[in-house]
Amino acid sequence: MDQSTRRKFLATCLGAIAAAGGGATLYPVYKYLAPGKGDEGLAKATFPESEVPAGGAKFFSFRGEAGVVIRNKSGKLVAFSAVCTHLGCIVQWEKEKQDFLCPCHAGRYSMDGVVIAGPPPRPLPKLAVNVANGIITIG
Amino acid sequence: MIFVKRIYEWIEVRLGVKELVEKNLTGYLLPRNINFWYSMGSIILFIFAVQVVTGMLLLVYYVPDADKAYSSVTAIMNRVPFGWLIRTCHAIGSSMMVLFLLLHMLSVMFMGSYKRPRELNWLSGFILFSLVQVICLTGYLLPWSQLSFWATTVATNSIGAIPLVGQFIVEFLRGGKLVGPPTLGRFFTLHVAVIPVLIASVVGVHLFLLERIGVSKPPFGLDNTKNRWQGDAFRYDEHTGGIPFFPNYILQDMTSIAIYFSLFAAVVFFCPGIFFPDDAFIQANPFQTPAHIKPEWYFLANYQTLKLFPNEFIGLSIQGAAMTFLALLPFIDWGNEKHPLKRPLFMVCAIGGILLYIGLSIWGHYS
Amino acid sequence: MKLERQAMNNLITCISLAFLVACIIKPVAAADVSVRDENVCIRCHGAQPGRLGEPVKLWRESIHAANNVACNGCHGGDPQDAVNAMSPARGFLGAPEETAIPAFCGRCHVGVAKDYLSSAHGRALGKGGPTCVTCHGNHLVVKATLDIINEKRCSACHDYGRARTIKDAMQQTEGLIVSIGGRIDSFKGEGVDTDRLDKGLFSVRNRFHTLFHNVDVGMVKQESARINTELNSIAGSLDKIDEQRKKRKLAGAAVVGGALLAALVFYLLRKSYD
Numbered sequence: 024m025d026q027s028t029r030r031k032f033l034a035t036c037l038g039a040i041a042a043a044g045g046g047a048t049l050y051p052v053y054k055y056l057a058p059g060k061g062d063e064g065l066a067k068a069t070f071p072e073s074e075v076p077a078g079g080a081k082f083f084s085f086r087g088e089a090g091v092v093i094r095n096k097s098g099k100l101v102a103f104s105a106v107c108t109h110l111g112c113i114v115q116w117e118k119e120k121q122d123f124l125c126p127c128h129a130g131r132y133s134m135d136g137v138v139i140a141g142p143p144p145r146p147l148p149k150l151a152v153n154v155a156n157g158i159i160t161i162g
Numbered sequence: 163m164i165f166v167k168r169i170y171e172w173i174e175v176r177l178g179v180k181e182l183v184e185k186n187l188t189g190y191l192l193p194r195n196i197n198f199w200y201s202m203g204s205i206i207l208f209i210f211a212v213q214v215v216t217g218m219l220l221l222v223y224y225v226p227d228a229d230k231a232y233s234s235v236t237a238i239m240n241r242v243p244f245g246w247l248i249r250t251c252h253a254i255g256s257s258m259m260v261l262f263l264l265l266h267m268l269s270v271m272f273m274g275s276y277k278r279p280r281e282l283n284w285l286s287g288f289i290l291f292s293l294v295q296v297i298c299l300t301g302y303l304l305p306w307s308q309l310s311f312w313a314t315t316v317a318t319n320s321i322g323a324i325p326l327v328g329q330f331i332v333e334f335l336r337g338g339k340l341v342g343p344p345t346l347g348r349f350f351t352l353h354v355a356v357i358p359v360l361i362a363s364v365v366g367v368h369l370f371l372l373e374r375i376g377v378s379k380p381p382f383g384l385d386n387t388k389n390r391w392q393g394d395a396f397r398y399d400e401h402t403g404g405i406p407f408f409p410n411y412i413l414q415d416m417t418s419i420a421i422y423f424s425l426f427a428a429v430v431f432f433c434p435g436i437f438f439p440d441d442a443f444i445q446a447n448p449f450q451t452p453a454h455i456k457p458e459w460y461f462l463a464n465y466q467t468l469k470l471f472p473n474e475f476i477g478l479s480i481q482g483a484a485m486t487f488l489a490l491l492p493f494i495d496w497g498n499e500k501h502p503l504k505r506p507l508f509m510v511c512a513i514g515g516i517l518l519y520i521g522l523s524i525w526g527h528y529s
Numbered sequence: 530m531k532l533e534r535q536a537m538n539n540l541i542t543c544i545s546l547a548f549l550v551a552c553i554i555k556p557v558a559a560a561d562v563s564v565r566d567e568n569v570c571i572r573c574h575g576a577q578p579g580r581l582g583e584p585v586k587l588w589r590e591s592i593h594a595a596n597n598v599a600c601n602g603c604h605g606g607d608p609q610d611a612v613n614a615m616s617p618a619r620g621f622l623g624a625p626e627e628t629a630i631p632a633f634c635g636r637c638h639v640g641v642a643k644d645y646l647s648s649a650h651g652r653a654l655g656k657g658g659p660t661c662v663t664c665h666g667n668h669l670v671v672k673a674t675l676d677i678i679n680e681k682r683c684s685a686c687h688d689y690g691r692a693r694t695i696k697d698a699m700q701q702t703e704g705l706i707v708s709i710g711g712r713i714d715s716f717k718g719e720g721v722d723t724d725r726l727d728k729g730l731f732s733v734r735n736r737f738h739t740l741f742h743n744v745d746v747g748m749v750k751q752e753s754a755r756i757n758t759e760l761n762s763i764a765g766s767l768d769k770i771d772e773q774r775k776k777r778k779l780a781g782a783a784v785v786g787g788a789l790l791a792a793l794v795f796y797l798l799r800k801s802y803d
Contacts, residue, residue, distance in 0.1 A: 414799055
């Protein structure tokens with residue numbers, strides 16, 4: 024193969040590799056910058072309103088984690104993640120005291136999810152609640 | 163093809179690019195005995211470009227607030243598509259930058275290319291080395307992990323050993339007595355805006371000097387390896403009968419960059435963990451110092467030197483002296499000889515220095 | 530040129546002298562970065578020899594120390610005030626009597642205390658039965674493993690056979706918990722956001738270990754089935770991460786291969802111009 028045909032062949036090879044390389048670079052950058060789906064694609068939890076007892080709490084599963092819904096002082100439904108912000112145990116509802124107690128290290132949260140005692144560093148994260156036609160939708 | 167030719171002609175009649183191409187590309191001659199070490203510089207330029215691009219991409223999702231910095235980086239690593247790739251490239255790239263800078267500096271030292279008339283080139287290179295060290299230091303804090311926080315504390319602490327003004331400088335750098343949210347603000351500005359601009363400018367100076375003075379001739383494969391600069395008037399270092407930059411040496415540059423890129427990709431995809439100790443993945447806790455905080459590998463020798471001397475100021479001064487010596491090398495090494503094997507004193511000092519640096523680094527790692 | 534060299538030498542000499550002078554004039558005090566206040570309990574008891582200093586030595590190796598739970602966390606008192614550190618007015622409780630131990634530890638370990646008190650062990654409290662300290666120690670409390678249940682300890686009061694039955698029933702699940710814990714730790718070192726998985730595992734592990742305190746084999750076996758399901762779902766998430774990692778490594782191999790190929794082509798092209 025003489026010099027110039029060899030150069031042309033190599034140059035073509037190079038072109039192919041460059042094109043593949045360019046695509047392999049641009050694709051991740053495009054996906055990185057493209058706007059995300061937001062919350063629309065994620066699962067929600069639903070159950071009837073009657074399952075929340077008076078002065079009590081209903082625990083449910085939400086996107087693979089435990090959640091809890093109660094009625095606050097003004098009677099409105101509020102939902103929280105039931106995962107204790109300390110080390111991850113599931114908090115329990117204390118009916119007599121109307122607050123949340125974590126059985127692992129006695130972390131205590133008020134009915135607003137605020138930490139009142141113990142080692143938890145942050146309040147219980149709130150979850151979005153919607154009630155329509157007696158059905159509660161979380162998320 | 164003919165379309166490309168027509169565009170080229172259109173630009174040519176307006177800007178005279180053919181002349182520029184001839185002067186700087188096809189007609190820019192390099193010494194025949196040039197070797198691959200001369201492509202280290204373009205590798206570093208490529209690394210810098212990758213750092214800038216990945217850095218800009220990270221800026222899209224990173225939040226420079228002490229409360230949110232760590233979780234924003236975790237989000238980039240776990241939830242943003244290909245965020246892990248961008249972040250890993252940026253982190254590995256910074257270590258690669260320092261590594262190849264050291265290789266570039268060593269090759270210049272061994273081939274005597276820093277000697278007159280190229281002192282300014284060496285000085286601008288030294289300034290770039292210092293700027294790169296600072297950009298690495300400031301960048302390290304940004305993820306706000308235990309490693310970031312405490313390594314920055316240790317590093318900024320040592321400056322306090324400077325007499326009279328040391329403590330003031332430390333507090334000015336930190337924006338307070340201890341590392342905290344004000345430090346993040348300062349370091350972020352330095353890392354993202356101030357130092358990249360400085361580096362780009364000094365690189366411009368460095369490349370201008372290179373082009374103006376001319377590429378040095380490697381001392382290998384020659385009978386007479388002495389520096390023949392007369393010093394009476396400016397003379398461009400010509401290499402008549404040499405090889406053209408385009409396409410010959412540019413292809414060498416590209417080969418070197420491709421080899422570098424395969425090494426870089428291998429580390430990014432298969433063992434990025436060598437540059438990420440466990441503390442890099444724990445959020446910063448100002449009230450809990452981890453057991454074994456060490457700086458990144460390129461600062462280990464400095465760290466160990468400080469640990470060796472009971473007086474921190476002496477440790478700092480020794481490092482300052484060493485850096486000053488390095489910076490002023492072209493003024494201290496007055497000899498004419500360029501071939502490394504014909505410069506015994508230089509070889510002893512250089513190899514001794516390298517072994518000392520490597521030894522201190524290894525010691526620093528295990529101490 | 531000679532003048533230039535002279536000037537440079539002078540400059541270097543000046544700078545070095547300036548450093549030396551500053552050295553002599555201002556003695557250096559290394560900056561002190563002590564962020565934490567020292568706990569007076571530790572300061573005082575840590576310096577004592579023998580019986581009074583022993584708890585501090587033991588505590589330092591404990592899981593309580595690793596999680597910043599110090600003396601006052603259990604014994605009360607004021608860790609900042611040396612004069613009133615052990616004053617009952619500041620909540621100092623001293624060392625509990627044997628029958629008060631479960632309530633003492635149960636101030637934090639609520640769930641375990643409840644299970645223990647309703648168990649055979651709890652009913653034997655004060656009548657020769659075990660307290661928390663019997664199995665877990667008091668100052669050198671470490672992360673619980675199944676090895677706490679062993680022949681030497683359990684046969685002190687009754688035949689080991691009962692303890693062995695429960696230990697065997699817990700062995701498999703415990704093994705699963707430990708292996709999942711190991712996998713999560715290795716992922717953590719790679720930058721994976723293991724927060725949710727970590728918390729999930731902690732919660733399951735705690736529920737499982739708390740289970741023992743009922744010393745009821747039937748209950749252990751029943752709950753184990755439920756716990757195993759949860760563990761398997763955590764393991765499933767970890768498997769997904771493993772698969773993702775494999776895909777990335779494949780892509781990496783392609784990139785490295787492509788780069789080496791490009792290097793080869795560039796090299797050959799260059800050679801063709803020589």
